[in-house]
Structures are given as structure tokens and as C-alpha cells.
Amino acid sequence: MSHPQRRSEPGPSAGADGFLAVDSGGSGLRVAAGIPGRGPAGRRVTREPVRTGQRGIDAGHLLAQLVPLARELAAQAGIGRFTAVAVGAAGLATLGDALRADLPGALARDLGARRVALAADAVTAYAGALGVRPGAVVAAGTGLIAVGTDLTRWRRADGWGHLLGDCGGGAWIGRAGLEAALRAHDGRRGGSAELLARARERFGPVTGLPGALYPRSDRAAVLASFAPEVAACADGDPVSAGILGEAARHVADAAAAVHPAGTPVTVTGGLLKLGDAFAVPLARELAERLPDAPRVAAEGDPLDGAVRIAERLATGPLTLPEDGRMLSVTTLPGG
Amino acid sequence: MSHPQRRSEPGPSAGADGFLAVDSGGSGLRVAAGIPGRGPAGRRVTREPVRTGQRGIDAGHLLAQLVPLARELAAQAGIGRFTAVAVGAAGLATLGDALRADLPGALARDLGARRVALAADAVTAYAGALGVRPGAVVAAGTGLIAVGTDLTRWRRADGWGHLLGDCGGGAWIGRAGLEAALRAHDGRRGGSAELLARARERFGPVTGLPGALYPRSDRAAVLASFAPEVAACADGDPVSAGILGEAARHVADAAAAVHPAGTPVTVTGGLLKLGDAFAVPLARELAERLPDAPRVAAEGDPLDGAVRIAERLATGPLTLPEDGRMLSVTTLPGG
Known part of the structure; x- marks a missing residue:
């Protein structure tokens, strides 16, 4: 033509x-x-x-x-x-x-x-x-939100932002990791010396952390930037492994709240870059909460x-x- | 003269x-x-x-x-x-x-x-x-910090602000309460229908909460304003009672990290206004963590x-x- x-x-x-x-x-x-x-x-x-x-x-x-x-x-x-x-x-x-x-x-x-x-x-x-299939997708990056549809309506869970929710997302994991670092610094129960060392490498003396974080407008992104350090420590540090295990439970909670029976479930987003330290507890928690939902990889x-x-x-x-x-x-x- | x-x-x-x-x-x-x-x-x-x-x-x-x-x-x-x-x-x-x-x-x-x-x-x-006695004081209001001294040096624990710590303080309690309210809204595990009802009374439809909270510069104060609602629900709602019990553990953790042996411990600040719902678990946790520290009321x-x-x-x-x-x-x- x-x-x-x-x-x-x-x-x-x-x-x-x-x-x-x-x-x-x-x-x-x-x-x-x-x-x-x-x-x-x-x-x-x-x-x-x-x-x-x-x-x-x-x-x-x-x-x-x-x-x-x-x-x-x-x-x-x-x-x-x-x-x-x-x-x-x-x-x-x-x-x-x-x-x-x-x-x-x-x-x-x-x-x-x-x-x-x-x-x-x-x-x-x-x-x-x-695509346009029914199912449930958890989008987990800095934040975290789950949406599901049977193609007649949407259901959503979480996605409330880093102060009200986004439980299990990157900012949530990074925030929990920094809290554990500061617990170790203070001598409070529940601290992680490994995460404290990582926090010092990343941010310098931890007494400077509040000044480096609170004035910024991208606080959630700053918090999420620490999530890979938590994943990197998880193999030997039970506090870090505990944070990732709890994050995986939150992801499964959000998926379960929106999932139409008999449809696939997908977790997508930057959080998957954390590797096996997160992927292994995630697979376990999804299998426990949604045993009948086929888990499929994201197409795009x-x-x-x-x-x-x-x-x-x-x-x-x-x-x-x-x-x-x-x-x-x-x-x-x-x- | x-x-x-x-x-x-x-x-x-x-x-x-x-x-x-x-x-x-x-x-x-x-x-x-x-x-x-x-x-x-x-x-x-x-x-x-x-x-x-x-x-x-x-x-x-x-x-x-x-x-x-x-x-x-x-x-x-x-x-x-x-x-x-x-x-x-x-x-x-x-x-x-x-x-x-x-x-x-x-x-x-x-x-x-x-x-x-x-x-x-x-x-x-x-x-x-x-005054100028040795001891440990936990100042618990919107935030939370513990300081102790033997009169030769200061020790401090927490006081890192609402994103990095202040665990157990008013913003921490209010934030946890709002998270539980939104869990109920979404149908996620761990939600509290009582707190959801309180959140709606205080803030209107909860879908407006992120827009009401994130643009403000006094986010910690907004979160802390919900702490009294958590205390008000604790007598029938296990989720609310659980939040206050965890807050009390955090207070005891902070006190224990700074307390010089054999000195008194005091908890002071606006958090005490939450009443018995907080005071009862607080007394229990302090007695467990610091059994030999006399607990005294704040002079001022x-x-x-x-x-x-x-x-x-x-x-x-x-x-x-x-x-x-x-x-x-x-x-x-x-x-």
C-alpha cells in the first residue's frame, strides 16, 4: 500500500x-x-x-x-x-x-x-x-500494594504509603533494618550489629541519620535504599532474616486480601531484586496463605x-x- | 535591706x-x-x-x-x-x-x-x-527517648524520630493503630474493626488519610493524635491491647539500655495520659526488665x-x- x-x-x-x-x-x-x-x-x-x-x-x-x-x-x-x-x-x-x-x-x-x-x-x-486476565498482583517496590480483579471490579490492599502501611515493601524493610541498627547502637534489645555496621558504611556515623533523612522529601526512597543491606545480612544475621520473613508475611497478607479464588497470583517490582533472602520466605508464605493459587511470573x-x-x-x-x-x-x- | x-x-x-x-x-x-x-x-x-x-x-x-x-x-x-x-x-x-x-x-x-x-x-x-540525682528517665510523648546518668556521663537510647525509632511513643502507637485500622479496611490479617471505626470518626473516610497525613510537616503529631483512640479501644480489642503491650516493652527496652545499676527509673511525658491501658503493661514490663530499680514519679x-x-x-x-x-x-x- x-x-x-x-x-x-x-x-x-x-x-x-x-x-x-x-x-x-x-x-x-x-x-x-x-x-x-x-x-x-x-x-x-x-x-x-x-x-x-x-x-x-x-x-x-x-x-x-x-x-x-x-x-x-x-x-x-x-x-x-x-x-x-x-x-x-x-x-x-x-x-x-x-x-x-x-x-x-x-x-x-x-x-x-x-x-x-x-x-x-x-x-x-x-x-x-x-494483562486482562483475572488474578492478583502484588506490586512491591519502595512501596507495596496488592490489586486483584475478577474483571468486574477491583480490590486493593495496602498501598497506604510508608507511614500508614506499604507493609513488607522496600521502605518498610529498610526502615526496619535501620531501626535494628540503631537498637544495636543504643544497646537496646533486638539490635543487629551487622546492620549497624552496614548503616555506618552507607550513611556515616548513625547520629547523623535523622539529619540526613527527615529533611528530605524522598524519605521513603532513602529508607528503601537500605533494604538490599538487610537482604545482604540475612544469611548470618537472625534479625535481618526475621525482618525479611515478616515482610514476606505482609506480602502474603496483602495478596490474600484481594485474590479471587482460582486465579493466578504474581509478585512484581523491584523487591524481587533482593534475591533468595526474600524470595525463599516469600514463596513459603504465599504457598501457606494461597495454597491453591498458581504463582506466575510477571509478563511485563x-x-x-x-x-x-x-x-x-x-x-x-x-x-x-x-x-x-x-x-x-x-x-x-x-x- | x-x-x-x-x-x-x-x-x-x-x-x-x-x-x-x-x-x-x-x-x-x-x-x-x-x-x-x-x-x-x-x-x-x-x-x-x-x-x-x-x-x-x-x-x-x-x-x-x-x-x-x-x-x-x-x-x-x-x-x-x-x-x-x-x-x-x-x-x-x-x-x-x-x-x-x-x-x-x-x-x-x-x-x-x-x-x-x-x-x-x-x-x-x-x-x-x-533533678541532679543519678538515674534513668524515659521521656515519652509524641516521641520517645531514654536518658540515664551516673553524673559522670550521659547515656541515651532511642529518640531517633518517628521513622527510625521513638519506639513505643505516641506517634509509634498512633501509627500502629492506624495501620491496624487500614488492615481491617483492606481485609488483611491483623486488622481492628474498632480502630477502623475510630479512624473514620477522627479523620473521615480512610481513603483520605494519606492525603491528610503525608503533605503535613507535623506528621508525627498527627500520628500521635490517634494514640488515645488505641488506648480507648484496648479494653475490648486485642489488637489495640497488643499495640500498647508492645509499646510498653519498647519503653522498658529503652530504660534498660541507659539505666545505671541501683538507681531510680522514671517514665514521664504525655504518654502517661493514656491511663491504665498503657500504665498497667508499662508497670509489668519495667518490673520484668529492671526488677531492682525503684520506680519514682517525676518531680516536674x-x-x-x-x-x-x-x-x-x-x-x-x-x-x-x-x-x-x-x-x-x-x-x-x-x-
Whole structure:
């Protein structure tokens, strides 16, 4: 077929209709773009997490990072406008009001969006891991959230952030490890000399820890940065092994709370990088709590999930259930 | 003796030499002033906690609140200058570098200070509770810290703040209570329906909790505000009772780490307001961990302790041990 493509709305941003997929998490934005049906043609990453302010997730800060990257990707891939956009964002369910209010209109204005999906990061993790099958996915990185669906509704468990929950996630493990280090420093019961030595290697004298942690806006990420040290100590240090065992129980608790009977369960996210020190107790706890759930490996990551959602948005109905907090689709004028 | 008092340095701020005592904590400043040897002549309270920034405790923010109050108290009590000032501050040991660097000079300039004591809030709590006796004091409010001394050196345990420790304090209890409430909301194991009901009464729908908590700068105080609800549920709810029992164990752990053999132990601070739900397990845990330590009631509070330190500074040597982080005395030119 060598006919030149005809466009219904030629204009200054000439090019194909594209999709844009975004994963906004604790370490920054990950963005992919392409032509629907062909998968991502390009990807970009930022290292600046989107700020959270009095109105929740800061839509302006997200847009200020996203729009220039999207235009770069559009130029690279020959895309004229991003008719379908899927944004997965950490904290969307509880801190996403401003994002839901402001983002679709802004994406229509700046990038030509016609349909915009806003998804909790757990939903993009789900879609990346399992696609549109029923099941349960635990997304365990800095934070931790479990979502499950029978394709009629979503259930979620945890994902409350590092002060109210995210039990068993990276910040939870790192925080528990630092507490055990400081117990050893103080001579309190329950301390770990191994973790104290690791904390000193990582952060210097521990009396400087509060000053290094509390003024920062990325406290959860700082805490999570210590989780690999806990995993590294677990082979000889019962305190570290105990922390990882309790983390694994929390993961299983969250999975069990959302799991539809007879469906698969998947654990995905950066926590799996902790290796066997975490994987072994995790397998044991999941087998005990969900003995009849086949455990499957994730097919892809949250950005893959956002890509799947965006490509479906561009071409037809989204078979995952919509619900105001977990996954909402806005169709804009002209869309 | 009716001779008119002679002053060595008459000036615009004529009046007696006074002392100023300050307790800077999570709920604001408490200030007392008077003539040495006569106890406090006046007191003031603010409701704005001193900010913590990149340089630690913000000395400028403390001064901006303190100086006007001190001048009011001086006018009221006929004080010309505050030659002796004692400031007890939460976080001094770990976040006090800027305070130690900036405060003595500023107090000399603005209030005529000649000797300035900067004390960790745990040291003022100690001095208020036990005076200059050897012993151990656990100061348990929003946070938790234990200090002990044999009068040659200080030992401290915990006081690391709500993310790294303060185990068993008000923020710790409230946080654990909210986690249990959210476990019930999610259907995770370990939840408490009673605490969930209390959380809804206090904060509205729990899906709004992260948005109500994380953007605030006084997160520890918000968490601690839920501790009384945990205490109120403990009489029928095993989850709440379990949280308070674990808190009591943490208090005993901290006390045991700093306690000189054969000396008394005191628990002081707002946590005692939780009543028997906390006092009963606390007495049990202290008796088990420190069976030979007589438990005594606090004689006074941290502001009383700051008053004791300031009055001693004005009149002679301070018999409590000095150490850079816990208690430091600066003698200024002319002092």
C-alpha cells in the first residue's frame, strides 16, 4: 500500500496518531510512545519523582516533565498527536484528585489527547504482569500494594504509603533494618550489629541519620535504599532474616486480601531484586496463605502495562474494570 | 535591706538579671522566666513547633518566636537582661548543629545572655523529673527517648524520630493503630474493626488519610493524635491491647539500655495520659526488665527541668555532666 496517508486534521503537528504511556513512580517518570498496534517506538526516563503537595500529586510538575519528553518522542517516531494516553501514577487512588481534575484537559491541549486513562500504579503493574486476565498482583517496590480483579471490579490492599502501611515493601524493610541498627547502637534489645555496621558504611556515623533523612522529601526512597543491606545480612544475621520473613508475611497478607479464588497470583517490582533472602520466605508464605493459587511470573512491568492500556484505548474498549480511584478513562471533546 | 540595688551595667534595658527557660517540643514552645533563686515569675506558650530544615532545627524560627515572648516576660517581671538561658529542644542531639552554632550568640545579642545551656529535651525532662540525682528517665510523648546518668556521663537510647525509632511513643502507637485500622479496611490479617471505626470518626473516610497525613510537616503529631483512640479501644480489642503491650516493652527496652545499676527509673511525658491501658503493661514490663530499680514519679516536667538548669547556670556550677550533644554550656564574652 503506497498511497500517501490521509489525515482528517492536518495541521502544524503533522504525523500519525500515536499513544503515550507513562509510569510515574518514586524514582521518576518512565515514558513510552508509539503507533497503536506496533508497540513502543521510543522510551524516556526522568530521575525526578513527581512532587506531592497540598492538593495531592502535583499535576503541573508531572506535565512539566512529561510534555517535553512526549514531544521528543513524537518527533522521533513521526507522531503528530497522542490521541491515547495512559498514565499510571503512584498514589493515584488516594492523592490523585488534582491529577484526575487537571491532567486530561492539559493532555488534550498540549499533546492532542482524545482518550486519557488514569490508573493507579498498581493497575499498570497488574496490566503489565497479567494483562486482562483475572488474578492478583502484588506490586512491591519502595512501596507495596496488592490489586486483584475478577474483571468486574477491583480490590486493593495496602498501598497506604510508608507511614500508614506499604507493609513488607522496600521502605518498610529498610526502615526496619535501620531501626535494628540503631537498637544495636543504643544497646537496646533486638539490635543487629551487622546492620549497624552496614548503616555506618552507607550513611556515616548513625547520629547523623535523622539529619540526613527527615529533611528530605524522598524519605521513603532513602529508607528503601537500605533494604538490599538487610537482604545482604540475612544469611548470618537472625534479625535481618526475621525482618525479611515478616515482610514476606505482609506480602502474603496483602495478596490474600484481594485474590479471587482460582486465579493466578504474581509478585512484581523491584523487591524481587533482593534475591533468595526474600524470595525463599516469600514463596513459603504465599504457598501457606494461597495454597491453591498458581504463582506466575510477571509478563511485563508497569510501563508495559501502561502501554497495553494506551494501545487498547486507541483501538477499542478497555476490558479492565473502570472505577473512579483505580482506573478512570476520560474521553475528551472530539475523541 | 532597703538600699537601692546597684547595677554594674545600667542601660536602656534597666532591671534585674533574670533567667530564661525554654522547652521546645513537637507542639510548640513553653517558656518561663524569673529572678534566679525565686523560681519562675511568668510563663508563655506557643502552638507552633519550631521548624526543621536542611540545617536541622531552625534557630531563626525558634528565635523569632522566643525573643518577643522573653521581652514580654522581662517587662512583666522587672528583668533587664536574661544572663542565664537554658533551652531544651527536641532533636537537639541529632538535628542541633545550627542551634549550637547560632543560638548562644543570638541570645547574647537580643536578650543579654551571658551563659547559655543547650540541652536535649531528654536532658530537661531528666532534670525536671529527677533533678541532679543519678538515674534513668524515659521521656515519652509524641516521641520517645531514654536518658540515664551516673553524673559522670550521659547515656541515651532511642529518640531517633518517628521513622527510625521513638519506639513505643505516641506517634509509634498512633501509627500502629492506624495501620491496624487500614488492615481491617483492606481485609488483611491483623486488622481492628474498632480502630477502623475510630479512624473514620477522627479523620473521615480512610481513603483520605494519606492525603491528610503525608503533605503535613507535623506528621508525627498527627500520628500521635490517634494514640488515645488505641488506648480507648484496648479494653475490648486485642489488637489495640497488643499495640500498647508492645509499646510498653519498647519503653522498658529503652530504660534498660541507659539505666545505671541501683538507681531510680522514671517514665514521664504525655504518654502517661493514656491511663491504665498503657500504665498497667508499662508497670509489668519495667518490673520484668529492671526488677531492682525503684520506680519514682517525676518531680516536674521538662520546662521545670529547664528552669532548674537555668537557675543553676545563673548561680554556680551545673552538676549534670556536659557533653556536646546532650548538654552544652556556652559562656559568652562578659559572662
